Amino acid sequence: MMWRFLTTILAILACCISSKSLATNTIHNVRISEQGEMVRVVFEFPKPVKHTYFQLKNPERLVIDLPNTSSATPLKPFNATSSLIKKVRYSTPKSKLDARVVIELHRSAKPNLFVLPADANNKNRLVVDFVDSNPPQTSVPVVTAQAPSSNRDIIIAIDAGHGGKDPGSIGPAGTYEKHIVLSASKMLADLINNTEGMKAELIRTGDYFVPLNRRPEIARERKADLFVSIHADAFHEPQPRGGSVWVLSMGRADNELGRWMERTERHSELLGGAAEVINDKASERYLAETILGLSMDHSMASSYDLGEIVIGEMKGVTRMHKSRPQSASLAVLTSPDIPSILVELGFISNPQEEKNLNWAKHRRRLASSIYDAIKTYFAQTPPDGTLWASRGRQIRTHKVRSGESLSLLAQRYNVSVRNIKIANNLSSDNVRIGQVLQIPRS
Structure with a gap:
């Protein structure tokens, strides 16, 4: 009688425990990055990961099935703003021991999925690369963003x-x-x-x-x-x-x-x-x-x-x-x-x-x-990008006239003879009439 009672209690407890706790893997982290027409989503796992995937339209989305993976990790905190990706969320998996992740897109994009093993500095990763069919123009001009540093x-x-x-x-x-x-x-x-x-x-x-x-x-x-x-x-x-x-x-x-x-x-x-x-x-x-x-x-x-x-x-x-x-x-x-x-x-x-x-x-x-x-x-x-580089583009030149020497020009332009020689690749102090010299700024 006691044995039957214990069996019943254990069965009830087993039902109360989420089957998700039996999954052997879990999503540790998700990060999204963007460069021109390429958008990358990286999922990190503590253990090696397997996956299958398929695409759906209206609306555009990529569905990834992850066997033996828990869906206990919230994905909402990882939903960074992206011109292509609308949302990363869970959906109903094939079985209770699996996880199904859906990446909702703003528009059509071709995915490329591959797995990277763990190394000394990274966990196991599932990488999803999208080639954006219509990247916004604002994401392209990298040089413009660097202009203030000139x-x-x-x-x-x-x-x-x-x-x-x-x-x-x-x-x-x-x-x-x-x-x-x-x-x-x-x-x-x-x-x-x-x-x-x-x-x-x-x-x-x-x-x-x-x-x-x-x-x-x-x-x-x-x-x-x-x-x-x-x-x-x-x-x-x-x-x-x-x-x-x-x-x-x-x-x-x-x-x-x-x-x-x-x-x-x-x-x-x-x-x-x-x-x-x-x-x-x-x-x-x-x-x-x-x-x-x-x-x-x-x-x-x-x-x-x-x-x-x-x-x-x-x-x-x-x-x-x-x-x-x-x-x-x-x-x-x-x-x-x-x-x-x-x-x-x-x-x-x-x-x-x-x-x-x-x-x-x-x-x-x-x-x-x-x-x-x-x-x-x-x-x-x-x-x-430095002030000195912009000044260097404003080159001063001087055409040597009769009676002029490097020391005279150095005094006139307030620079050293050495710097004039370096700027003009001169090995001696001799200059000739009509020679055009670059005069560096002090």
């Missing part, structure tokens, strides 16, 4: 090395590198911020430590066009002296490219909206790798060019330990899309240079030399 400032990220628990090198008289380089970095930032069309972003503004790999990330977050890391060199003997400029070595660049490609969430960051219209991960990875490789090559070439200009300017202030930019595997120079250099102001381990670096006037001169190099570099290659 004439923007050139952003220079300035990284004062070490800081906080990391004092850097310590001179014979007890001078901490972290204090010297922060002071010089702030001097450089002041010069940049007082220049129209330029803006400085200090990676650290006080005596605290920022992890090495985090420094280039901060520069990227602040949309920097250039990354300059300021340091003071040291050696176990006091004799070495002089400044130097360092750029990323090719070996480290190859390693960084590989590291970035392993972090697949970076793909869409590199590709922008294009990542949403690529139908498979292999193609997305290939395109991202190509773009990243080109970006890294350009960044390294630009870094070396800038390094040479910095060395040329610093020569007028201090002795240089190396006459050419040096390559090394340095963590702070690993941003693949930002030209990056590391400047050693001198050897703090050398007693005379330690004394010089403690002299504010000397630090200011060093900061000014780096600033002059940055101005020269961006006068030659101003980033698109």
Whole structure:
């Protein structure tokens, strides 16, 4: 008798439990993105997913059946505004253990469905791509949306090395590198911020430590066009002296490219909206790798060019330990899309240079030399959309007359002889009568 009673109770409880709880999968998330005539809907699942689908008309809709999937997750919060998709909702499934999802459309669109397996950064996904038969014109002009960013400032990220628990090198008289380089970095930032069309972003503004790999990330977050890391060199003997400029070595660049490609969430960051219209991960990875490789090559070439200009300017202030930019595997120079250099102001381990670096006037001169190099570099290659780029289009020219020289023209137009020579690719100070010169703006 008791056994029959328990059986009856269990049967009642089983009926009370929703059969949906027996489903093995569930919709974890839904996201909708749009790029031109392509609209993508991505469903995320904790487990591998199977699906079938069919289309219906009047009204236009796509019906997706998901076996062994619960419909407990509300879909209403995921219904983002879209020019093509009206609504994503549930409908009556084939069986109580299945889920049926309906994507209601404003107009006819051809769907393409495919499954992507889970990886280190993503869950299992069912991707639905629609080719819109009549995309609204307002969704196409990407360039128009970027127009307000024209004439923007050139952003220079300035990284004062070490800081906080990391004092850097310590001179014979007890001078901490972290204090010297922060002071010089702030001097450089002041010069940049007082220049129209330029803006400085200090990676650290006080005596605290920022992890090495985090420094280039901060520069990227602040949309920097250039990354300059300021340091003071040291050696176990006091004799070495002089400044130097360092750029990323090719070996480290190859390693960084590989590291970035392993972090697949970076793909869409590199590709922008294009990542949403690529139908498979292999193609997305290939395109991202190509773009990243080109970006890294350009960044390294630009870094070396800038390094040479910095060395040329610093020569007028201090002795240089190396006459050419040096390559090394340095963590702070690993941003693949930002030209990056590391400047050693001198050897703090050398007693005379330690004394010089403690002299504010000397630090200011060093900061000014780096600033002059940055101005020269961006006068030659101003980033698109910046005030400097728009000014560069307004080129001044001068036809050389009898008795004129480069020094006379530099004085007349308030620019340096060096900048006139760079603008005209001149290797000497000689000019000829009738020669047409481009005069850069100061």
